[in-house]
Amino acid sequence: MLKIGPYSFKSRLLLGTGKYPDFDVQKAAVEKSQTEILTFAVRRMNIFEASQPNFLENLEVEKYTLLPNTAGAKTAEEAVRIAKLARASGLCDMIKVEVIGCQKTLLPDPVETLKASEELLKEGFIVLPYTSDDVLLAKRLEELGCHAIMPGASPIGSGQGILNPLNLRFIIEQSAVPVIVDAGIGTPSDAAIAMELGADGVLLNTAVSGAGDPVKMAKAMKLAIEAGRLGFEAGRIPKKIYATASSPTEGLSVG
Numbered sequence: 001m002l003k004i005g006p007y008s009f010k011s012r013l014l015l016g017t018g019k020y021p022d023f024d025v026q027k028a029a030v031e032k033s034q035t036e037i038l039t040f041a042v043r044r045m046n047i048f049e050a051s052q053p054n055f056l057e058n059l060e061v062e063k064y065t066l067l068p069n070t071a072g073a074k075t076a077e078e079a080v081r082i083a084k085l086a087r088a089s090g091l092c093d094m095i096k097v098e099v100i101g102c103q104k105t106l107l108p109d110p111v112e113t114l115k116a117s118e119e120l121l122k123e124g125f126i127v128l129p130y131t132s133d134d135v136l137l138a139k140r141l142e143e144l145g146c147h148a149i150m151p152g153a154s155p156i157g158s159g160q161g162i163l164n165p166l167n168l169r170f171i172i173e174q175s176a177v178p179v180i181v182d183a184g185i186g187t188p189s190d191a192a193i194a195m196e197l198g199a200d201g202v203l204l205n206t207a208v209s210g211a212g213d214p215v216k217m218a219k220a221m222k223l224a225i226e227a228g229r230l231g232f233e234a235g236r237i238p239k240k241i242y243a244t245a246s247s248p249t250e251g252l253s254v255g
């Protein structure tokens with residue numbers, strides 16, 4: 001089970017809801033993924049205008065836990081305002097803190113992310129900050145009381161996969177709260193590697209919504225995350241420089 005604050009989930013895949021070719025494909029992909037957590041940018045919702053189109057309207061949202069995110073925020077103040085708006089409109093009390101510091105790389109601003117997380121924790125939110133793969137920043141966020149840490153694999157939407165597996169490993173090893181690898185996943189094998197490293201979950205969007213067949217890719221991601229988790233739990237063999245025969249002959253009369 002993936003436990004985040006008071007919530008428990010069977011699925012370890014958190015799925016973004018944007019950039020699908022159309023709403024039918026979005027719905028089919030979301031269902032095929034068997035995710036239980038959907039994330040979306042609060043800024044893209046017409047939360048207080050029921051007459052306006054809503055990009056979640058095709059989904060049976062009551063079946064999912066909604067994880068609003070503060071995408072679009074460039075400062076802690078903006079992120080806090082967006083989170084409060086989401087809560088006031090009756091969305092979940094969980095919030096993915098996303099404070100972008102650079103529009104070209106879409107990398108998170110560490111100082112503003114820390115500030116926003118601190119403020120939102122004081123306000124009683126379940127806080128999941130999207131952060132870089134900086135090991136010490138991840139520790140600081142955990143020490144603040146964040147309920148999960150979400151280090152990026154590589155820049156959002158880049159599909160480059162895990163650029164720094166060592167840092168992710170350090171973050172996972174030191175963390176007492178769930179670590180969810182967020183952003184940059186390109187293929188099912190990237191997601192499997194994140195899980196084999198010991199991540200508690202993976203959040204992804206573009207790899208599914210932008211795939212040639214998003215529905216098939218949603219299933220592939222689900223299976224990859226399950227396989228990666230099983231592999232982690234099973235415990236991999238140690239890497240060695242030299243060969244070890246798979247069929248030892250020692251002690252047998254026939255060599």
Ligand SMILES: CC(=O)[C@@H](O)[C@H](O)COP(=O)(O)O
Pocket residue numbers: 015016017018039040069071155156157158159182183184185203204205206207
């Ligand atoms: C939807 C969402 O929250 C994104 O900001 C997230 O970081 C996913 O990134 P990818 O699109 O690279 O999977």
